[in-house]
Amino acid sequence: xxxxxxxxIFVIELVYNDKYNNYSDQELINNYLQLGDTTFVGILYKRHxxxxxxxxxxxxxxxxxxxDAVIQIFSKLLSDLxxxxxxxxxxxxxxxxxxxxxxxxxxxxxxxKKELELRENSHLFMDLSDPEHLKEKERQMVLLEQAILLxxxxxxxCISLFYLxxxxxxxxxxxxxxxxxxxxxxxxxxxxNLKLKMEALENEQTxxx
Numbered sequence: 307x308x309x310x311x312x313x314x315i316f317v318i319e320l321v322y323n324d325k326y327n328n329y330s331d332q333e334l335i336n337n338y339l340q341l342g343d344t345t346f347v348g349i350l351y352k353r354h355x356x357x358x359x360x361x362x363x364x365x366x367x368x369x370x371x372x373x374d375a376v377i378q379i380f381s382k383l384l385s386d387l388x389x390x391x392x393x394x395x396x397x398x399x400x401x402x403x404x405x406x407x408x409x410x411x412x413x414x415x416x417x418x419k420k421e422l423e424l425r426e427n428s429h430l431f432m433d434l435s436d437p438e439h440l441k442e443k444e445r446q447m448v449l450l451e452q453a454i455l456l457x458x459x460x461x462x463x464c465i466s467l468f469y470l471x472x473x474x475x476x477x478x479x480x481x482x483x484x485x486x487x488x489x490x491x492x493x494x495x496x497x498x499n500l501k502l503k504m505e506a507l508e509n510e511q512t513x514x515x
Contacts, residue, residue: 334350361407362375375407449511465496465497
């Protein structure tokens with residue numbers, strides 16, 4: 307049997323000898339670390355791959371994406387098994403695979419959110435070769451910056467990092483020291499408040515003209 311994982315070939319004998327059949331997960335890992343033979347990781351794949359696939363299906367809800375995720379997870383194991391001290395491989399693999407799926411979901415959601423926001427704010431991405439469009443974009447950016455200054459401090463920091471510096475939720479958490487839940491809350495509430503304050507500023511400016 308040959309399993310191709312991102313240009314890495316795990317060769318698994320169709321009939322294992324008793325020695326390999328009786329190896330524990332830890333013994334397989336130790337042999338891989340000592341010998342660098344990917345056959346031992348291939349046996350781990352043979353032993354646990356179906357469980358990882360079930361977990362990925364649970365989170366990703368798409369068989370094609372789940373199968374790709376399994377391939378990526380076991381490919382990453384080739385390097386990550388060397389980084390961590392693992393005592394209970396099956397439990398560790400569950401958490402490792404779950405975290406991989408959650409990260410994949412975050413990337414999917416982030417991509418979708420940015421695409422939706424791009425559509426909603428298409429007026430901010432006008433043809434800069436047109437002087438009128440450039441003038442309008444500059445006006446909107448000034449309005450945005452003014453509105454951000456009117457937010458409370460926590461929302462102001464998170465919104466500025468998210469929109470003006472294009473930081474991810476994880477990066478904002480690391481920079482500010484806020485919890486991930488707080489960052490999410492500050493950005494969501496900040497977006498609502500930002501829209502209201504931009505509308506108020508625009509109405510105020512229109513009333514003056």
